[in-house]
Amino acid sequence: xxxxNTVDLAHKIRCHTVDMTxxxxxxxxGSILSIAxxxxxxxxxxxxxxxxxxxxxxxxxxxxxxxxxGAAVYATLAECGFxxxxxxxxxxxxxxxxxxxxxxxxxxxxxxxxxxxGHGLGVATGMALAAKLDDxxxxxxxxxxxxxxxEGSNWEAILFAPHHKLDNLTVVVDHNKLQSIxxxxxxxxxxxxxxxxxxxxxxxxxxxxxxxxxxxxxxxxLSSAPGKPKVIIAHTTKGKGVSFMENSVLWHxxxxxxxxxxxxxxxxxxxx
Amino acid sequence: MRDAFVNQLTVLAENDQDVMxxxxxxxxxxxxxxxxxxxxxxxxxxxxxxxxxxxxxGLALEGKKVFTYSIANFxxxxxxxxxxxxxxxHDANITIVASGGGFxxxxxxxxxxxxxxxxxxxxxxxxxxxxxxxxxxxxxxTEQLCYTSGVGYxxxxxxxxKNPPAxxxxxxxxxxxxxxxxxxxxxxxxxxxxxxxxxxxxxLAEQGISARVVSMHTIKPIDRVAITSAVVDTGAIVTxxxxxxxxxxxxxxxxxxxxxxxxxxxxxxxxxxxxxxVVGDQQYLRGYYQLDAPAIVAKARSxxxxxxxx
Numbered sequence: 001x002x003x004x005n006t007v008d009l010a011h012k013i014r015c016h017t018v019d020m021t022x023x024x025x026x027x028x029x030g031s032i033l034s035i036a037x038x039x040x041x042x043x044x045x046x047x048x049x050x051x052x053x054x055x056x057x058x059x060x061x062x063x064x065x066x067x068x069x070g071a072a073v074y075a076t077l078a079e080c081g082f083x084x085x086x087x088x089x090x091x092x093x094x095x096x097x098x099x100x101x102x103x104x105x106x107x108x109x110x111x112x113x114x115x116x117x118g119h120g121l122g123v124a125t126g127m128a129l130a131a132k133l134d135d136x137x138x139x140x141x142x143x144x145x146x147x148x149x150x151e152g153s154n155w156e157a158i159l160f161a162p163h164h165k166l167d168n169l170t171v172v173v174d175h176n177k178l179q180s181i182x183x184x185x186x187x188x189x190x191x192x193x194x195x196x197x198x199x200x201x202x203x204x205x206x207x208x209x210x211x212x213x214x215x216x217x218x219x220x221x222l223s224s225a226p227g228k229p230k231v232i233i234a235h236t237t238k239g240k241g242v243s244f245m246e247n248s249v250l251w252h253x254x255x256x257x258x259x260x261x262x263x264x265x266x267x268x269x270x271x272x
Numbered sequence: 273m274r275d276a277f278v279n280q281l282t283v284l285a286e287n288d289q290d291v292m293x294x295x296x297x298x299x300x301x302x303x304x305x306x307x308x309x310x311x312x313x314x315x316x317x318x319x320x321x322x323x324x325x326x327x328x329x330g331l332a333l334e335g336k337k338v339f340t341y342s343i344a345n346f347x348x349x350x351x352x353x354x355x356x357x358x359x360x361x362h363d364a365n366i367t368i369v370a371s372g373g374g375f376x377x378x379x380x381x382x383x384x385x386x387x388x389x390x391x392x393x394x395x396x397x398x399x400x401x402x403x404x405x406x407x408x409x410x411x412x413x414t415e416q417l418c419y420t421s422g423v424g425y426x427x428x429x430x431x432x433x434k435n436p437p438a439x440x441x442x443x444x445x446x447x448x449x450x451x452x453x454x455x456x457x458x459x460x461x462x463x464x465x466x467x468x469x470x471x472x473x474x475x476l477a478e479q480g481i482s483a484r485v486v487s488m489h490t491i492k493p494i495d496r497v498a499i500t501s502a503v504v505d506t507g508a509i510v511t512x513x514x515x516x517x518x519x520x521x522x523x524x525x526x527x528x529x530x531x532x533x534x535x536x537x538x539x540x541x542x543x544x545x546x547x548x549x550v551v552g553d554q555q556y557l558r559g560y561y562q563l564d565a566p567a568i569v570a571k572a573r574s575x576x577x578x579x580x581x582x
Contacts, residue, residue: 104362112333112362113357113361113362114357115357116353116357118322119326119353119354119357119358121326122322122323122325122326122327122329122330122354122358123326123327123329123330123333123358124330125323125326125327125330126326126327126328126329126330126331126332126333126334127330127331127333127334128330129327129330129331130330130331130334130335130336131334133312134334134335152322153322153323153326153354156318156320156322156323157323157326157327159318159320160317160318160320160323160327
């Protein structure tokens with residue numbers, strides 16, 4: 001896909017997920033919009049995959065560790081041909097397999113189910129180690145939230161990956177600086193965040209998490225030294241793309257309904 | 273039992289390079305030879321059980337057959353959600369090996385006493401939970417869990433008989449083993465405390481009570497046929513476990529009685545719903561908490577008396 005396509009893909013992800021959270025009455029639209037651009041670049045330009053063969057052994061692995069933004073994964077996979085976009089309408093509905101937190105059961109293309117924070121990185125690390133042991137060339141990617149980095153299990157994995165020289169592992173942190181109740185600074189400060197990762201032995205790249213060329217360049221950048229895993233700290237805006245949702249902690253849980261939904265869709269469709 | 277596990281693990285690793293062993297920095301000296309022989313199949317992840325389990329899940333989903341190893345509570349309770357979400361929900365082929373079931377590490381205190389693990393682990397779907405009664409059973413359980421999809425839980429202790437219960441005995445996960453025949457009562461047990469149960473059965477025989485002894489090494493899936501036979505043939509059951517009476521072997525057997533609508537006079541030997549507050553060697557604590565042969569004999573006698581009075 002070209003850069004233009006990733007912009008288009010990100011737009012579609014935003015539109016689908018606002019619809020999904022509206023129809024399902026579900027939460028986390030702020031967290032979902034925050035990662036729409038990262039997801040678009042990943043699936044538009046970075047990951048190797050075959051939508052007709054989701055378990056293709058040579059595919060790159062992607063795990064959404066911040067599982068509450070699962071609607072973004074479903075929307076991306078549908079747009080990338082893994083399943084019919086119509087199925088997105090079942091999200092959060094009675095009897096649906098498209099759960100609020102991302103699940104792999106019966107959904108082609110979902111590598112791993114999450115929902116409890118602090119799991120994805122460890123599993124991705126195991127997958128990256130397996131690839132190294134078996135001389136496989138695919139890469140492993142995982143996307144974390146910044147609030148998720150409160151979880152101690154992540155720091156076990158952050159120690160582990162450089163120790164085992166897993167330079168086939170790329171972590172993206174969606175650093176929107178808002179958690180579920182307050183800011184990351186007010187909750188449990190991560191600062192100095194980039195320095196912490198660097199001190200643990202990671203290659204750290206900081207980008208504007210909504211600038212597709214910056215995101216793409218960060219994914220493409222080679223390791224500064226063999227054996228170093230990479231972390232891309234993506235500075236993002238929670239709720240990006242819908243002005244009244246941006247940087248508002250309210251939209252971690254609130255579902256867009258009524259006039260709010262109409263206003264969000266109008267803005268996304270450029271009708272303002 | 274640990275030697276039996278390590279020996280069988282070595283055989284498995286020799287024949288299958290996808291077999292991996294991961295320790296959470298425990299087993300000093302025990303796995304040195306294994307690590308030397310199979311450097312790509314051995315991993316010490318450090319004191320980090322949550323990551324150990326997640327890494328194991330990642331490896332297993334890429335085709336490895338993974339054993340994780342630590343002291344019982346560390347490799348289960350510390351990383352329970354990783355076992356549930358990362359491993360069991362994803363059908364990852366992981367065998368969790370818990371060293372020190374029950375009061376094996378008796379003098380080390382309650383942090384090292386594993387007395388709730390079986391009830392907690394067996395509550396998880398897609399987990400086969402096993403506590404071998406002997407070293408002989410451990411060998412076969414190790415091999416069979418390695419080649420069974422989903423999560424296996426293998427709770428091992430020190431010691432245990434290396435010989436089969438009888439010539440020609442076969443071991444199968446989920447299939448109880450009749451260690452001794454008897455007609456008045458059935459003593460159903462799990463784990464190394466089988467040795468106390470056997471002693472109790474001998475003492476009961478001297479008192480004119482014929483006790484069947486059953487090794488229910490696999491608590492999940494439990495052998496419903498063996499329980500049904502115990503009810504039909506003896507009409508009386510006492511379960512014996514070095515584990516809490518809440519949700520363990522006694523609970524599992526009771527679930528079968530209820531779902532199958534079976535009627536028997538029953539008794540339950542196990543740790544009461546409490547944490548251990550004294551220390552001592554395993555045998556001392558079995559006595560202290562009323563799990564040893566004299567306690568089993570007393571309970572069995574009262575159950576048999578009750579059966580006769582009905």
